Amino acid sequence: MDTATAAASVPEADARREAIRVEDLHKSFGNLEVLKGVSLTARQGDVVAIIGGSGSGKSTMLRCINFLETPSSGRIVIGGEEVAMRGDGSPANQKQIERIRTKLAMVFQQFNLWTHRTLLENVIEVPVHVLKVPKSDAVARARQLLERVGLGGKEETYPAYLSGGQQQRAAIARALAVDPSAMLFDEPTSALDPELVGEVLTVIRDLAAEGRTMLLVTHEMKFAREVANHVVYLYQGRIEEQGPPAEVFGNPQSDRLKQFLSSVA
Amino acid sequence: MTGLKELMQPHRIAMMLVFAALVIWCAVSLRWDWIPQYAPLALEGLWATIWILAVSTFLGFLLAVPLGLAQAVGPWYLSIPARTFCTIIRGTPLLLQIWLLYYGLGSLFPQFPWIRSSELWPYLRQAWPYAVLALTLSYAGYEGEVMRGAFSGVAKGQLEAAKSFGMPRFTMFRRIWLPQAVRNVLPTLGGETILQLKATPLVATITVVEIYAVSSRVRADTFIVYEPLLLLALVYMAIAGVIALVFRRLERG
Numbered sequence: 001m002d003t004a005t006a007a008a009s010v011p012e013a014d015a016r017r018e019a020i021r022v023e024d025l026h027k028s029f030g031n032l033e034v035l036k037g038v039s040l041t042a043r044q045g046d047v048v049a050i051i052g053g054s055g056s057g058k059s060t061m062l063r064c065i066n067f068l069e070t071p072s073s074g075r076i077v078i079g080g081e082e083v084a085m086r087g088d089g090s091p092a093n094q095k096q097i098e099r100i101r102t103k104l105a106m107v108f109q110q111f112n113l114w115t116h117r118t119l120l121e122n123v124i125e126v127p128v129h130v131l132k133v134p135k136s137d138a139v140a141r142a143r144q145l146l147e148r149v150g151l152g153g154k155e156e157t158y159p160a161y162l163s164g165g166q167q168q169r170a171a172i173a174r175a176l177a178v179d180p181s182a183m184l185f186d187e188p189t190s191a192l193d194p195e196l197v198g199e200v201l202t203v204i205r206d207l208a209a210e211g212r213t214m215l216l217v218t219h220e221m222k223f224a225r226e227v228a229n230h231v232v233y234l235y236q237g238r239i240e241e242q243g244p245p246a247e248v249f250g251n252p253q254s255d256r257l258k259q260f261l262s263s264v265a
Numbered sequence: 266m267t268g269l270k271e272l273m274q275p276h277r278i279a280m281m282l283v284f285a286a287l288v289i290w291c292a293v294s295l296r297w298d299w300i301p302q303y304a305p306l307a308l309e310g311l312w313a314t315i316w317i318l319a320v321s322t323f324l325g326f327l328l329a330v331p332l333g334l335a336q337a338v339g340p341w342y343l344s345i346p347a348r349t350f351c352t353i354i355r356g357t358p359l360l361l362q363i364w365l366l367y368y369g370l371g372s373l374f375p376q377f378p379w380i381r382s383s384e385l386w387p388y389l390r391q392a393w394p395y396a397v398l399a400l401t402l403s404y405a406g407y408e409g410e411v412m413r414g415a416f417s418g419v420a421k422g423q424l425e426a427a428k429s430f431g432m433p434r435f436t437m438f439r440r441i442w443l444p445q446a447v448r449n450v451l452p453t454l455g456g457e458t459i460l461q462l463k464a465t466p467l468v469a470t471i472t473v474v475e476i477y478a479v480s481s482r483v484r485a486d487t488f489i490v491y492e493p494l495l496l497l498a499l500v501y502m503a504i505a506g507v508i509a510l511v512f513r514r515l516e517r518g
Contacts, residue, residue: 066429094434101431112426116445126430129440178430 016043019182019213025074036237045211049224052234058217066104105175109187111167113159120155145173165196182213225249310479325404333412354406367395367471396468415446455512459505
Protein backbone atom coordinates (compact mmCIF):
# COMPACT_ATOMS: atom_id res chain seq x y z
CA MET A 1 0.00 0.00 0.00
CA ASP A 2 2.74 2.40 1.00
CA THR A 3 4.92 1.52 -1.96
CA ALA A 4 2.00 1.92 -4.31
CA THR A 5 1.31 5.51 -3.23
CA ALA A 6 4.98 6.32 -3.32
CA ALA A 7 5.27 4.91 -6.82
CA ALA A 8 2.20 6.78 -7.90
CA SER A 9 3.44 10.06 -6.52
CA VAL A 10 6.82 9.95 -8.19
CA PRO A 11 5.71 10.14 -11.82
CA GLU A 12 3.21 12.78 -10.80
CA ALA A 13 5.98 14.92 -9.36
CA ASP A 14 8.10 14.32 -12.46
CA ALA A 15 5.25 15.19 -14.75
CA ARG A 16 5.71 18.87 -14.00
CA ARG A 17 7.99 20.40 -16.57
CA GLU A 18 11.51 21.05 -15.59
CA ALA A 19 12.23 24.79 -15.38
CA ILE A 20 15.86 25.04 -14.33
CA ARG A 21 18.47 22.32 -14.08
CA VAL A 22 21.99 22.95 -12.88
CA GLU A 23 24.48 20.12 -13.17
CA ASP A 24 27.85 19.95 -11.48
CA LEU A 25 28.35 23.68 -11.53
CA HIS A 26 31.84 24.92 -10.72
CA LYS A 27 32.93 28.52 -10.45
CA SER A 28 36.32 29.91 -9.53
CA PHE A 29 37.42 33.49 -9.11
CA GLY A 30 41.15 33.19 -9.75
CA ASN A 31 42.39 30.62 -7.28
CA LEU A 32 39.30 30.82 -5.13
CA GLU A 33 36.80 28.09 -5.92
CA VAL A 34 33.42 29.47 -4.92
CA LEU A 35 31.24 26.67 -6.30
CA LYS A 36 32.58 23.14 -6.08
CA GLY A 37 30.05 21.14 -8.05
CA VAL A 38 26.47 22.15 -7.37
CA SER A 39 23.49 20.36 -8.92
CA LEU A 40 19.93 21.49 -8.60
CA THR A 41 16.63 20.99 -10.39
CA ALA A 42 13.61 23.25 -10.15
CA ARG A 43 10.37 22.17 -11.75
CA GLN A 44 7.58 24.45 -12.81
CA GLY A 45 5.88 25.92 -9.76
CA ASP A 46 8.78 25.14 -7.45
CA VAL A 47 9.91 27.74 -4.99
CA VAL A 48 13.48 26.88 -4.12
CA ALA A 49 15.05 28.78 -1.26
CA ILE A 50 18.83 28.87 -1.22
CA ILE A 51 20.29 29.58 2.18
CA GLY A 52 23.79 29.64 3.58
CA GLY A 53 26.36 31.83 5.25
CA SER A 54 28.05 34.72 3.49
CA GLY A 55 30.62 33.45 1.02
CA SER A 56 28.88 30.11 0.68
CA GLY A 57 28.33 30.79 -3.03
CA LYS A 58 24.55 31.23 -3.07
CA SER A 59 24.49 34.48 -5.04
CA THR A 60 27.21 33.23 -7.36
CA MET A 61 25.15 30.15 -8.11
CA LEU A 62 22.10 32.23 -8.92
CA ARG A 63 24.16 34.54 -11.13
CA CYS A 64 25.67 31.61 -12.99
CA ILE A 65 22.21 30.41 -13.98
CA ASN A 66 21.62 33.43 -16.24
CA PHE A 67 25.34 33.78 -16.98
CA LEU A 68 25.82 37.12 -15.24
CA GLU A 69 28.76 35.15 -13.91
CA THR A 70 30.56 32.84 -16.26
CA PRO A 71 30.60 29.32 -14.83
CA SER A 72 33.95 27.56 -14.82
CA SER A 73 32.30 24.29 -15.77
CA GLY A 74 29.01 22.45 -15.53
CA ARG A 75 25.73 22.46 -17.41
CA ILE A 76 22.80 24.84 -17.24
CA VAL A 77 19.51 23.69 -18.74
CA ILE A 78 16.64 26.16 -18.86
CA GLY A 79 13.19 24.89 -19.78
CA GLY A 80 14.77 21.82 -21.38
CA GLU A 81 17.22 23.84 -23.46
CA GLU A 82 20.87 23.53 -22.57
CA VAL A 83 22.88 26.74 -22.69
CA ALA A 84 25.73 26.23 -25.12
CA MET A 85 29.01 26.97 -23.39
CA ARG A 86 32.50 27.57 -24.66
CA GLY A 87 35.47 25.85 -23.07
CA ASP A 88 35.91 28.79 -20.70
CA GLY A 89 32.28 28.59 -19.59
CA SER A 90 31.11 31.73 -21.41
CA PRO A 91 27.92 31.41 -23.45
CA ALA A 92 28.82 30.21 -26.93
CA ASN A 93 25.79 31.70 -28.59
CA GLN A 94 24.98 35.28 -27.67
CA LYS A 95 21.54 35.10 -29.30
CA GLN A 96 20.66 31.98 -27.35
CA ILE A 97 21.70 33.35 -23.98
CA GLU A 98 19.84 36.60 -24.66
CA ARG A 99 16.70 34.65 -25.53
CA ILE A 100 17.01 32.47 -22.43
CA ARG A 101 17.62 35.49 -20.21
CA THR A 102 14.34 37.03 -21.32
CA LYS A 103 12.59 34.04 -19.71
CA LEU A 104 14.51 34.38 -16.47
CA ALA A 105 13.72 37.60 -14.70
CA MET A 106 16.11 38.65 -11.98
CA VAL A 107 15.44 40.74 -8.90
CA PHE A 108 18.58 42.19 -7.40
CA GLN A 109 19.64 43.00 -3.88
CA GLN A 110 20.28 46.61 -4.91
CA PHE A 111 17.05 46.79 -7.02
CA ASN A 112 18.98 48.15 -10.03
CA LEU A 113 16.04 50.05 -11.41
CA TRP A 114 17.20 52.24 -14.28
CA THR A 115 17.69 55.58 -12.60
CA HIS A 116 17.11 57.71 -15.70
CA ARG A 117 13.63 56.31 -16.30
CA THR A 118 10.35 56.55 -14.43
CA LEU A 119 8.78 53.48 -12.88
CA LEU A 120 6.49 53.02 -15.85
CA GLU A 121 9.39 53.38 -18.28
CA ASN A 122 11.38 50.88 -16.23
CA VAL A 123 8.60 48.34 -16.43
CA ILE A 124 7.93 48.72 -20.19
CA GLU A 125 11.61 48.95 -21.16
CA VAL A 126 12.26 45.26 -21.78
CA PRO A 127 8.81 44.39 -23.21
CA VAL A 128 9.01 47.25 -25.72
CA HIS A 129 12.69 47.30 -26.64
CA VAL A 130 13.63 43.64 -26.29
CA LEU A 131 10.44 41.62 -26.68
CA LYS A 132 8.94 44.09 -29.20
CA VAL A 133 5.53 44.19 -27.55
CA PRO A 134 3.40 47.09 -28.90
CA LYS A 135 3.92 50.04 -26.61
CA SER A 136 0.27 50.59 -25.73
CA ASP A 137 -0.07 46.94 -24.65
CA ALA A 138 3.10 47.16 -22.60
CA VAL A 139 1.94 50.36 -20.90
CA ALA A 140 -1.44 48.88 -20.00
CA ARG A 141 0.21 45.79 -18.57
CA ALA A 142 2.82 47.84 -16.71
CA ARG A 143 0.09 49.90 -15.04
CA GLN A 144 -1.61 46.71 -13.89
CA LEU A 145 1.63 45.31 -12.52
CA LEU A 146 2.55 48.50 -10.68
CA GLU A 147 -0.95 48.55 -9.26
CA ARG A 148 -0.52 44.97 -8.19
CA VAL A 149 2.69 45.61 -6.25
CA GLY A 150 1.03 48.57 -4.57
CA LEU A 151 2.63 51.32 -6.63
CA GLY A 152 -0.42 52.61 -8.48
CA GLY A 153 -0.05 56.38 -8.88
CA LYS A 154 3.76 56.23 -8.86
CA GLU A 155 4.08 55.52 -12.59
CA GLU A 156 5.73 58.84 -13.41
CA THR A 157 8.07 58.85 -10.41
CA TYR A 158 11.81 58.32 -10.74
CA PRO A 159 13.36 55.53 -8.64
CA ALA A 160 15.49 57.95 -6.63
CA TYR A 161 12.35 59.42 -5.05
CA LEU A 162 11.16 56.09 -3.67
CA SER A 163 11.99 54.07 -0.57
CA GLY A 164 13.99 50.87 -0.92
CA GLY A 165 10.88 48.79 -0.40
CA GLN A 166 9.03 50.67 -3.14
CA GLN A 167 11.99 50.35 -5.48
CA GLN A 168 12.21 46.63 -4.88
CA ARG A 169 8.49 46.20 -5.51
CA ALA A 170 8.88 48.16 -8.75
CA ALA A 171 11.80 45.89 -9.66
CA ILE A 172 9.52 42.91 -9.12
CA ALA A 173 6.92 44.52 -11.40
CA ARG A 174 9.66 45.01 -14.00
CA ALA A 175 10.55 41.34 -13.69
CA LEU A 176 6.91 40.26 -14.04
CA ALA A 177 6.50 42.39 -17.15
CA VAL A 178 8.59 40.00 -19.24
CA ASP A 179 6.25 37.15 -18.24
CA PRO A 180 9.16 35.03 -17.04
CA SER A 181 9.09 31.25 -16.86
CA ALA A 182 11.20 31.48 -13.71
CA MET A 183 12.28 34.28 -11.41
CA LEU A 184 15.62 34.63 -9.73
CA PHE A 185 15.65 36.59 -6.48
CA ASP A 186 19.11 37.56 -5.28
CA GLU A 187 18.72 38.52 -1.60
CA PRO A 188 15.78 40.80 -2.42
CA THR A 189 15.40 42.16 1.10
CA SER A 190 19.01 42.36 2.28
CA ALA A 191 19.44 46.03 1.37
CA LEU A 192 16.19 47.13 2.96
CA ASP A 193 15.50 48.80 6.27
CA PRO A 194 13.87 46.26 8.59
CA GLU A 195 10.49 47.98 8.51
CA LEU A 196 10.41 47.76 4.69
CA VAL A 197 11.19 44.04 4.42
CA GLY A 198 7.60 42.98 5.07
CA GLU A 199 6.06 44.79 2.10
CA VAL A 200 8.47 43.12 -0.32
CA LEU A 201 8.03 39.67 1.21
CA THR A 202 4.27 40.06 0.88
CA VAL A 203 4.62 40.56 -2.87
CA ILE A 204 6.96 37.58 -3.22
CA ARG A 205 4.62 35.45 -1.11
CA ASP A 206 1.75 36.26 -3.49
CA LEU A 207 3.86 35.25 -6.46
CA ALA A 208 4.74 31.95 -4.81
CA ALA A 209 1.08 31.36 -4.07
CA GLU A 210 0.11 31.77 -7.72
CA GLY A 211 2.54 29.03 -8.67
CA ARG A 212 5.46 31.00 -10.08
CA THR A 213 8.73 29.17 -10.39
CA MET A 214 11.26 30.94 -8.23
CA LEU A 215 14.79 30.58 -7.02
CA LEU A 216 15.22 32.66 -3.94
CA VAL A 217 18.51 33.44 -2.28
CA THR A 218 17.58 34.78 1.12
CA HIS A 219 18.57 35.41 4.70
CA GLU A 220 14.94 35.42 5.83
CA MET A 221 14.70 31.93 7.29
CA LYS A 222 11.15 32.26 8.53
CA PHE A 223 10.07 33.41 5.11
CA ALA A 224 11.98 30.65 3.33
CA ARG A 225 10.32 28.09 5.51
CA GLU A 226 6.92 29.56 4.78
CA VAL A 227 7.02 30.01 0.98
CA ALA A 228 9.55 27.47 -0.29
CA ASN A 229 8.74 23.90 -1.15
CA HIS A 230 12.42 23.04 -1.37
CA VAL A 231 15.32 24.42 0.63
CA VAL A 232 18.97 24.15 -0.34
CA TYR A 233 21.69 24.82 2.21
CA LEU A 234 25.02 25.76 0.68
CA TYR A 235 28.23 25.52 2.61
CA GLN A 236 31.54 26.56 1.08
CA GLY A 237 30.42 25.98 -2.47
CA ARG A 238 28.69 22.64 -1.94
CA ILE A 239 25.15 21.63 -1.18
CA GLU A 240 25.43 20.45 2.38
CA GLU A 241 21.80 19.57 2.82
CA GLN A 242 18.51 19.98 0.97
CA GLY A 243 14.92 18.95 1.24
CA PRO A 244 11.43 20.17 2.10
CA PRO A 245 11.50 23.15 4.47
CA ALA A 246 9.90 21.23 7.31
CA GLU A 247 12.80 18.79 7.29
CA VAL A 248 15.63 21.21 6.61
CA PHE A 249 14.50 23.66 9.27
CA GLY A 250 12.72 21.24 11.61
CA ASN A 251 15.12 18.37 11.58
CA PRO A 252 18.53 19.43 10.22
CA GLN A 253 20.95 16.55 9.81
CA SER A 254 24.37 18.12 9.41
CA ASP A 255 26.12 19.88 12.24
CA ARG A 256 26.95 22.82 9.98
CA LEU A 257 23.31 23.41 9.12
CA LYS A 258 22.34 23.12 12.79
CA GLN A 259 25.01 25.63 13.65
CA PHE A 260 23.97 27.92 10.82
CA LEU A 261 20.31 27.82 11.77
CA SER A 262 21.05 28.53 15.40
CA SER A 263 23.30 31.45 14.41
CA VAL A 264 20.64 33.14 12.23
CA ALA A 265 17.69 32.38 14.49
CA MET B 266 7.31 89.44 -5.77
CA THR B 267 10.00 88.44 -3.32
CA GLY B 268 12.42 88.39 -6.25
CA LEU B 269 11.64 92.00 -7.00
CA LYS B 270 11.89 92.97 -3.34
CA GLU B 271 15.26 91.30 -3.03
CA LEU B 272 16.41 93.09 -6.15
CA MET B 273 15.44 96.46 -4.74
CA GLN B 274 18.10 96.54 -2.02
CA PRO B 275 20.00 99.88 -1.82
CA HIS B 276 23.37 98.37 -2.75
CA ARG B 277 21.82 96.55 -5.70
CA ILE B 278 20.12 99.70 -6.94
CA ALA B 279 23.47 101.51 -6.74
CA MET B 280 25.16 98.81 -8.76
CA MET B 281 22.42 98.89 -11.38
CA LEU B 282 22.73 102.66 -11.69
CA VAL B 283 26.49 102.40 -12.14
CA PHE B 284 26.00 99.77 -14.84
CA ALA B 285 23.31 101.79 -16.58
CA ALA B 286 25.57 104.83 -16.53
CA LEU B 287 28.36 102.79 -18.06
CA VAL B 288 26.11 101.53 -20.86
CA ILE B 289 24.81 105.03 -21.56
CA TRP B 290 28.31 106.42 -21.57
CA CYS B 291 29.42 103.70 -23.99
CA ALA B 292 26.46 104.40 -26.24
CA VAL B 293 26.87 108.16 -26.25
CA SER B 294 30.56 108.90 -26.19
CA LEU B 295 32.02 105.96 -28.11
CA ARG B 296 31.98 105.66 -31.89
CA TRP B 297 29.36 103.33 -33.31
CA ASP B 298 28.90 104.96 -36.72
CA TRP B 299 30.80 102.10 -38.40
CA ILE B 300 28.12 99.59 -37.49
CA PRO B 301 25.72 100.06 -40.44
CA GLN B 302 28.51 99.64 -42.93
CA TYR B 303 29.86 96.45 -41.34
CA ALA B 304 26.54 94.96 -40.22
CA PRO B 305 26.16 92.57 -43.19
CA LEU B 306 29.71 91.29 -42.75
CA ALA B 307 29.21 90.98 -38.99
CA LEU B 308 26.08 88.89 -39.54
CA GLU B 309 28.00 86.65 -41.90
CA GLY B 310 30.75 86.31 -39.33
CA LEU B 311 28.28 85.60 -36.56
CA TRP B 312 26.70 82.89 -38.66
CA ALA B 313 30.13 81.39 -39.40
CA THR B 314 30.98 81.32 -35.69
CA ILE B 315 27.70 79.63 -34.85
CA TRP B 316 27.72 76.97 -37.52
CA ILE B 317 31.40 76.16 -37.05
CA LEU B 318 30.73 75.79 -33.31
CA ALA B 319 27.62 73.68 -33.85
CA VAL B 320 29.13 71.38 -36.47
CA SER B 321 32.42 70.88 -34.66
CA THR B 322 30.81 70.14 -31.29
CA PHE B 323 28.27 67.80 -32.88
CA LEU B 324 30.83 65.84 -34.91
CA GLY B 325 33.32 66.06 -32.07
CA PHE B 326 30.84 64.52 -29.68
CA LEU B 327 30.04 61.73 -32.15
CA LEU B 328 33.78 60.97 -32.18
CA ALA B 329 34.09 61.35 -28.41
CA VAL B 330 31.60 58.54 -27.74
CA PRO B 331 33.67 55.78 -29.37
CA LEU B 332 36.87 57.37 -28.03
CA GLY B 333 35.48 57.26 -24.49
CA LEU B 334 34.04 53.79 -24.91
CA ALA B 335 37.30 52.43 -26.29
CA GLN B 336 39.21 53.83 -23.33
CA ALA B 337 36.66 52.71 -20.76
CA VAL B 338 36.05 49.12 -21.84
CA GLY B 339 37.84 48.58 -25.15
CA PRO B 340 40.50 45.96 -25.84
CA TRP B 341 44.10 47.28 -25.80
CA TYR B 342 44.28 47.68 -29.57
CA LEU B 343 41.43 50.19 -29.38
CA SER B 344 42.07 51.77 -26.00
CA ILE B 345 45.75 52.58 -26.63
CA PRO B 346 45.16 54.50 -29.90
CA ALA B 347 42.19 56.29 -28.32
CA ARG B 348 44.21 57.28 -25.27
CA THR B 349 47.12 58.37 -27.47
CA PHE B 350 44.82 60.54 -29.56
CA CYS B 351 43.28 62.21 -26.51
CA THR B 352 46.71 62.77 -24.94
CA ILE B 353 48.10 64.41 -28.07
CA ILE B 354 45.06 66.63 -28.60
CA ARG B 355 44.96 67.66 -24.96
CA GLY B 356 48.69 68.09 -24.77
CA THR B 357 49.19 70.49 -27.68
CA PRO B 358 47.85 73.99 -28.29
CA LEU B 359 44.78 74.19 -30.48
CA LEU B 360 46.42 76.98 -32.48
CA LEU B 361 49.24 74.62 -33.34
CA GLN B 362 46.77 71.92 -34.41
CA ILE B 363 44.91 74.35 -36.64
CA TRP B 364 48.12 75.51 -38.28
CA LEU B 365 49.48 71.99 -38.70
CA LEU B 366 46.30 70.96 -40.47
CA TYR B 367 45.95 74.06 -42.63
CA TYR B 368 49.56 74.88 -43.48
CA GLY B 369 50.74 71.28 -43.24
CA LEU B 370 48.05 68.98 -44.58
CA GLY B 371 46.48 71.77 -46.60
CA SER B 372 49.71 72.50 -48.44
CA LEU B 373 50.44 68.82 -49.08
CA PHE B 374 47.20 68.22 -50.95
CA PRO B 375 47.90 70.44 -53.99
CA GLN B 376 51.00 68.40 -54.74
CA PHE B 377 48.89 65.44 -55.76
CA PRO B 378 47.29 65.94 -59.15
CA TRP B 379 44.57 63.39 -58.44
CA ILE B 380 43.48 65.39 -55.41
CA ARG B 381 43.52 68.62 -57.41
CA SER B 382 41.32 67.05 -60.03
CA SER B 383 38.97 65.40 -57.53
CA GLU B 384 35.45 66.50 -56.69
CA LEU B 385 36.60 67.47 -53.23
CA TRP B 386 39.20 69.98 -54.38
CA PRO B 387 36.86 73.00 -54.41
CA TYR B 388 36.41 72.37 -50.69
CA LEU B 389 39.94 71.33 -49.85
CA ARG B 390 41.36 74.57 -51.25
CA GLN B 391 39.29 76.60 -48.81
CA ALA B 392 40.18 77.26 -45.20
CA TRP B 393 36.97 76.32 -43.41
CA PRO B 394 37.23 72.53 -43.80
CA TYR B 395 40.54 72.64 -41.93
CA ALA B 396 39.05 74.90 -39.27
CA VAL B 397 36.10 72.56 -38.74
CA LEU B 398 38.36 69.50 -38.75
CA ALA B 399 40.75 70.98 -36.20
CA LEU B 400 37.97 72.11 -33.87
CA THR B 401 36.18 68.78 -34.24
CA LEU B 402 39.28 66.80 -33.36
CA SER B 403 39.99 69.09 -30.44
CA TYR B 404 36.48 68.72 -29.02
CA ALA B 405 36.64 64.97 -29.60
CA GLY B 406 39.94 64.77 -27.72
CA TYR B 407 38.70 66.59 -24.65
CA GLU B 408 35.26 65.01 -24.63
CA GLY B 409 36.69 61.56 -25.34
CA GLU B 410 38.36 61.84 -21.98
CA VAL B 411 35.16 63.13 -20.37
CA MET B 412 33.16 60.27 -21.89
CA ARG B 413 35.69 57.72 -20.68
CA GLY B 414 34.90 58.78 -17.14
CA ALA B 415 31.20 58.99 -17.93
CA PHE B 416 31.02 55.44 -19.26
CA SER B 417 33.05 54.04 -16.37
CA GLY B 418 30.92 55.98 -13.92
CA VAL B 419 27.62 54.29 -14.80
CA ALA B 420 26.84 51.87 -11.98
CA LYS B 421 27.53 48.26 -12.87
CA GLY B 422 24.14 47.16 -11.56
CA GLN B 423 22.38 49.32 -14.17
CA LEU B 424 24.03 47.38 -16.98
CA GLU B 425 23.71 44.08 -15.19
CA ALA B 426 19.96 44.58 -14.90
CA ALA B 427 19.75 45.17 -18.66
CA LYS B 428 21.90 42.13 -19.33
CA SER B 429 19.87 39.92 -17.00
CA PHE B 430 16.74 40.66 -19.03
CA GLY B 431 18.40 39.53 -22.24
CA MET B 432 18.83 43.01 -23.66
CA PRO B 433 21.11 42.83 -26.71
CA ARG B 434 24.37 44.70 -26.25
CA PHE B 435 23.66 47.51 -28.66
CA THR B 436 20.18 48.09 -27.22
CA MET B 437 21.73 48.20 -23.78
CA PHE B 438 24.26 50.75 -24.98
CA ARG B 439 21.64 52.92 -26.68
CA ARG B 440 18.93 52.69 -24.03
CA ILE B 441 20.81 52.48 -20.74
CA TRP B 442 24.54 53.08 -20.89
CA LEU B 443 24.84 56.08 -23.20
CA PRO B 444 21.90 58.07 -21.76
CA GLN B 445 23.13 57.58 -18.20
CA ALA B 446 26.71 58.42 -19.13
CA VAL B 447 25.70 61.59 -21.00
CA ARG B 448 23.32 62.67 -18.25
CA ASN B 449 26.10 62.40 -15.68
CA VAL B 450 28.44 64.66 -17.64
CA LEU B 451 25.98 67.18 -19.11
CA PRO B 452 27.22 70.02 -16.86
CA THR B 453 30.79 69.29 -17.94
CA LEU B 454 29.81 69.13 -21.61
CA GLY B 455 28.04 72.49 -21.27
CA GLY B 456 31.18 74.09 -19.90
CA GLU B 457 33.32 72.47 -22.56
CA THR B 458 31.02 73.72 -25.30
CA ILE B 459 31.43 77.27 -24.01
CA LEU B 460 35.20 76.75 -24.03
CA GLN B 461 34.86 75.51 -27.60
CA LEU B 462 32.99 78.72 -28.49
CA LYS B 463 35.84 80.76 -27.11
CA ALA B 464 38.32 78.68 -29.10
CA THR B 465 36.66 79.55 -32.41
CA PRO B 466 38.49 82.92 -32.87
CA LEU B 467 41.65 80.90 -33.48
CA VAL B 468 40.35 79.89 -36.90
CA ALA B 469 40.55 83.55 -37.91
CA THR B 470 44.30 82.96 -38.14
CA ILE B 471 43.75 80.71 -41.16
CA THR B 472 41.57 83.25 -42.97
CA VAL B 473 38.16 81.95 -41.93
CA VAL B 474 35.89 84.97 -41.61
CA GLU B 475 33.98 84.49 -38.39
CA ILE B 476 32.86 87.13 -35.94
CA TYR B 477 36.29 87.75 -34.44
CA ALA B 478 37.79 88.21 -37.90
CA VAL B 479 35.11 90.81 -38.63
CA SER B 480 36.09 92.86 -35.59
CA SER B 481 39.71 92.71 -36.73
CA ARG B 482 38.65 93.90 -40.16
CA VAL B 483 36.82 96.87 -38.62
CA ARG B 484 39.92 97.77 -36.62
CA ALA B 485 42.21 97.49 -39.63
CA ASP B 486 39.91 99.49 -41.89
CA THR B 487 38.82 102.27 -39.55
CA PHE B 488 41.44 102.33 -36.75
CA ILE B 489 38.58 102.05 -34.29
CA VAL B 490 39.97 99.59 -31.73
CA TYR B 491 37.85 99.52 -28.65
CA GLU B 492 34.25 99.58 -29.80
CA PRO B 493 34.34 96.49 -32.03
CA LEU B 494 36.03 94.53 -29.25
CA LEU B 495 33.37 95.58 -26.74
CA LEU B 496 30.63 94.51 -29.11
CA LEU B 497 32.50 91.28 -29.78
CA ALA B 498 32.62 90.53 -26.06
CA LEU B 499 28.87 91.08 -25.86
CA VAL B 500 28.26 88.72 -28.77
CA TYR B 501 30.32 85.94 -27.22
CA MET B 502 28.57 86.41 -23.88
CA ALA B 503 25.22 86.18 -25.58
CA ILE B 504 26.13 82.94 -27.38
CA ALA B 505 27.62 81.50 -24.18
CA GLY B 506 24.40 82.40 -22.40
CA VAL B 507 22.35 80.56 -24.99
CA ILE B 508 24.60 77.48 -24.67
CA ALA B 509 24.26 77.54 -20.89
CA LEU B 510 20.47 77.80 -21.21
CA VAL B 511 20.29 74.91 -23.68
CA PHE B 512 22.34 72.66 -21.42
CA ARG B 513 20.33 73.63 -18.36
CA ARG B 514 17.20 72.65 -20.27
CA LEU B 515 18.82 69.33 -21.27
CA GLU B 516 19.83 68.63 -17.67
CA ARG B 517 16.28 69.07 -16.49
CA GLY B 518 14.59 67.18 -19.31
